[in-house]
Amino acid sequence: MGEEQGPTVARRTRFRDAQLDALEHKPQVPETIQESRKSAGPERYISFPLAIRARFPRTKWRVAFRRAVEEEQAFGHALLFAPVFLGLGSLAWFSFAQSPGFLKTALLMCIFGMAAFLLRHSPRVWRIFALIATLFLSGMVLAAGETARKDTVLLDTPVTTVLRGTVIARETTDRGYWRFTVNVAQTSDPALKRAPATVTLLSRSRAKPIEIGGGIEGKARLSPPSGPALPGLNDFAFDSYFKGIGAVGYFYGKPAAVAAAPEITGGLSATWHVRVRETIARMRETVGARIRSTIGGDAGAIAAALVTAEERAISRPTIEALREAGLAHVLAISGLNMVLAAGTFLIGARTFLSLIPGLAHRFPVKKLAAAGALIMVFLYILISGGAVSAVRSWIMISIMLVAVFFDRPSISLRNVALSALIILMITPSAVTGPGFQMSFAATLALVAGYSHWRERPGRETVSGGGRTAGPLKAAGGFFAGLLLSSFIGGVSTMIYSAGHFHRLAAYGLVGNILAMPVISILVMPFALLAMLLMPFGLDRYPLLVMGQGLDWMISIANMVSSWGGEVTTGRVPDSAFMLIAAGGILACLLRTWLALSGIVVIAAGLLAGWASTAARPDLVIAEDGRLVAMIEQGEAASNRTKPPDFVFSQWQRAMRLDGHQKPQQRADLTLKDADAPPSEKRGTGDGRKNKPPIDKDAARSAIRKLLAETAPGRFACVPKQWCAATVRPGWRIATVEDARFVGIACDEADIVVTPVMLPFRNCRSGAMLLSGQSLRRTGAVEIFAADGPAGQQGKTAMRVVTALDQLQRPWTRHRTYDWRTGQFVVGPVE
Structure with missing residues (x-):
């Protein structure tokens, strides 16, 4: 490359004249192909199976195809496909419901690798298969190794605690707030049994922030990284696991600057990479x-x-x-x-x-x-x-x-x-x-x-002439x-x-x-x-x-x-996504007319996406139980006047929702608490405080009035107590904020949703109960009207789809942890 030349694009040898010559002189083709087969190097892996070749006559299209394959082999394009199959193996490992055994996967990788080596002089179709299998399994082994290396501790449940640690990074927001990345050294009141190693916390104080490398302490609200907002959407807990972030949250008030934890700033633990990281952050x-x-x-x-x-x-x-x-x-x-x-x-x-x-x-x-x-x-x-x-x-x-x-x-x-x-x-x-x-x-x-x-x-003709472009x-x-x-x-x-x-x-x-x-x-x-x-x-x-x-x-x-x-x-349907992506890869990696096969695959993906329009659910519940929406004709009717944008914006895009119908407020049906001595307001086993008992008859009358006076497909809400609505398929749903209303809601509704971590998981009446405890294990929920026999009282049957099917992967296992016993409760998702 001369000094006057800039970066160039790799060019290929032109085979067009050779192809035309081969089509005109058929008797010379078999000898040429046989000779190239003997001299095939280890990079020539793209080949048409010999068994299929023998079944078809030696037509012009077959000769052109073989010539195109030989041209692809001449470029050594096997290397270009190696990251494709390696990435597919990693993608498959991460998508499995349960982690495959590492030793079994590694053993299979070795077996197929040795097979590819032993078959290097055998018919190329078997060597290709062995190489593809080796790359695919290698991707799985690499994915398993990275997961084991990370070993991030994800917080199991939202908690308020006093946190102390060291600031390793900080970033300002558009409102002048500061977001700190903190290495946790200690938690207290309560002390967490599974404290995450690193958290990100927002401070709404506009005072001078704590320096990077300095100690920080304050009362903070910590939450686990959220899961998918809907089945099939992005799992933020997965991203946090591989970023090493175990929890997110915010400080109550201004955090205090304290001395940095000694295990981070002194002794043998003060390694050079920590100091370099802090210097770069500053x-x-x-x-x-x-x-x-x-x-x-x-x-x-x-x-x-x-x-x-x-x-x-x-x-x-x-x-x-x-x-x-x-x-x-x-x-x-x-x-x-x-x-x-x-x-x-x-x-x-x-x-x-x-x-x-x-x-x-x-x-x-x-x-x-x-x-x-x-x-x-x-x-x-x-x-x-x-x-x-x-x-x-x-x-x-x-x-x-x-x-x-x-x-x-x-x-x-x-x-x-x-x-x-x-x-x-x-x-x-x-x-x-x-x-x-x-x-x-x-x-x-x-x-x-x-x-x-x-x-x-x-191009040479057009660019020729020797004159410099004006x-x-x-x-x-x-x-x-x-x-x-x-x-x-x-x-x-x-x-x-x-x-x-x-x-x-x-x-x-x-x-x-x-x-x-x-x-x-x-x-x-x-x-x-x-x-x-x-x-x-x-x-x-x-x-x-x-x-x-x-x-x-x-x-x-x-x-x-x-x-x-x-x-x-x-x-987008998975089939359409995979076909279009695969077609794009083929169209880019193949250099001959075989690249047209990628266009055909892309067209098949577009056809699959057009033919398989995803049906919208009738009811959607967020994983924390605080946001519920009924879906009808591209509009969402939710139980929140201002739904949280982080979740609701994902719902709008994923389900193509155009409008939002706010709930009807019924403050006139608010039930006031009865007077009770302070001694009765003591703690309970589930972390809530006892409140005076409610008037069950008045509560039952209120929910019946809500259901009767509200149009189907719209929520009516009593502030800070509950909401009720009738879904179009005929189901009655109640969302409960005050746990005292759960029992009445179970008696009057078909579906009860509450963010409260209840000690029980089912309604005695047979109604579906989705509490903070059960949603923690299922994630977000979609409910469809099922085609089939009617359920109880002749109502439309339900088909429930959950965002999380299994909780055995490292980025979902924290949902099974019970902080009371300090153990992971393994069992079916309810």
């Missing part, structure tokens, strides 16, 4: 604060997020505008940020070194610039906090820069596959998340797309490349956006076309310049230019989002 905070103070507003918060990955300071409206405009990917430390930063440094450093007289003739300035870019992206990953998406991008960019040292193509499918293999070997759990899937889908599609574009027929042609090529990359990146990630987030930005292509020139020319280059000048105190003006670019980007996002172009897709 550096991140300093850089983020300087950027926000210089630029200010949402532009400053976004600028800090691009450098340090701290996104909580960005206001909610701006984040929503960026999402609706298809620009939310800009906020993440992703491949885009890394490529722009590394590319800017590489081009700038190479240009500067080329201007030094005699240096370009003595040293390879391109490799020197690549070495500098490699150091720069390493510092970037340190200052960004090491988020998973940033690590993925760093590995990929580092491999591409290292390829420059060996005069290899820096942008190629092999480098993408190699980076995916490294990530899957270190963190196989990343394969389940949208970040990994969308990042590699976009990168794979862009590399494959540009490769085909560079090799299009007639400025207009160069600008046209820049914007054409921007349009093409935005289109490819948007289309390649659509299925993952719909599958994980259940929404698409209809005008995302327009938003990216308008905003990407600003990001590429003003934002990232000046961000890099500001970081290089910050140690010398000369970063103000580059940051102001960066801020101006971000202000324009926010204006573009607001304009595009005002068009109302967000499309809510709802839950």
Whole structure:
């Protein structure tokens, strides 16, 4: 590779003329194929089974197919498929209801690995099968190893306790609050038997925050990481387990600064990596604060997020505008940020070194610039906090820069596959998340797309002539490349956006076309310049230019989002998701006309998604029992005037809900407590306080009146006591906040929901009881009207679907822990 050449896309040898020659001279084909079979190397794994070959005549299409297969083999594309099967193995291991035995899985991996080695000279179809099985089982073994390494203790139930620990990270929010990441040293009043090692806590105090590395103490409300909001949605407990976060919550009042725990700050436990981590955290905070103070507003918060990955300071409206405009990917430390930063440094450093007289003739300035870019992206990953998406991008960019040292193509499918293999070997759990899937889908599609574009027929003729392109042609090529990359990146990630987030930005292509020139020319280059000048105190003006670019980007996002172009897709069927994803992989990895098979698979996935429209449930219950909604014709009628946005927004997107019907308030039916001596208000076994008994007749009359006077499909609520409604299939439901009303609700309703941790699990009347205790084990619940014989009193039968079927996996096992006995209660989910 000459010094004047930039990063190139790996090119293929043209086989089109050879294919036409083979079609015209049939007698020479068998000899050619036989000769290539004898010289097949270990990388030639793509082959058509010999048994099937013998059954079909040697037609032209068969010859063309075999030639295409030989061309794929010549590229050594077996390596490209290795991370696919490795990732599928990890994905399968995480999706199992119970953990497969590690030793059994490892033994099977060894058996198939030895079989692949022994069959290296056998018919290739068996060798391919053994290799695929080995990779698949290797993915399972890697997933099991990572799960065992983490061993995160997740809090079992919400609790209020006095917590003391050490601040290891902190981040400001858009309201001026502080969110601390704390290593827990001690809990008291009560002392937790299974205290999580690391928690994140929000402090609503705007006072000076506690320094990183300092001790912190205060009364805090801790909760376990939430599970899926609906069956099939994202499990946040899974994410927290692999991030090492055992609980989330908030402080009551202002936390106090105390001496750091001695087991963390002194003695042999004060290891070097703890000190390095605290130093980097302080550096991140300093850089983020300087950027926000210089630029200010949402532009400053976004600028800090691009450098340090701290996104909580960005206001909610701006984040929503960026999402609706298809620009939310800009906020993440992703491949885009890394490529722009590394590319800017590489081009700038190479240009500067080329201007030094005699240096370009003595040293390879391109490799020197690549070495500098490699150091720069390493510092970037340190200052960004090491988020998973940033690590993925760093590995990929580092491999591409290292390829420059060996005069290899820096942008190629092999480098993408190699980076995916490294990530899957270190963190196989990343394969389940949208970040990994969308990042590699976009990168794979862009590399494959540009490769085909560079090799299009007639390109040499069009680009020939020896004349240098003028400025207009160069600008046209820049914007054409921007349009093409935005289109490819948007289309390649659509299925993952719909599958994980259940929404698409209809005008995302327009938003990216308008905003990407600003990001590429003003934002990232000046961000890099500001970081290089910050140690010398000369970063103000580059940051102001960066801020101006971000202000324009926010204006573009607001304009595009005002068009109302967000499309809510709802839950995508698993079959459609897998088919479309598999088709995309085939279309990108195959380089001959066999890539059309990927288009066929994608079409099959689209047809499967169109044909299998998911039915909406009639009733949805959140896992904490506080939010219940009846679903009818795209509208949700809930028992909350202001449903919690975290859960309800997921319901709206997953079930494609357009409206929300608030409950009717019936304060006139409130039952007042009878007078009782304070001595009767003593603690009970389930953690509640005794209250005076209620008038059962009055309570029964109140719930009957609620059910009779409220229209079907809408809740009527008595504040702080209970709500009641009649679901369209005819079921009567009561949601109870005051545990004294549970018995009456069981007598009058068919379904009773309460967040209270009741000591019993069933209603004596036979009604379905979903309490905090049972929902803890089932997670969120969906209830459908079942097709079949009617239930009691001729009412429509119910089909209940729970978010959690089994509680044996490490990220769900905490739900079976009983803090009274200190044991895990294993049994069927009720």
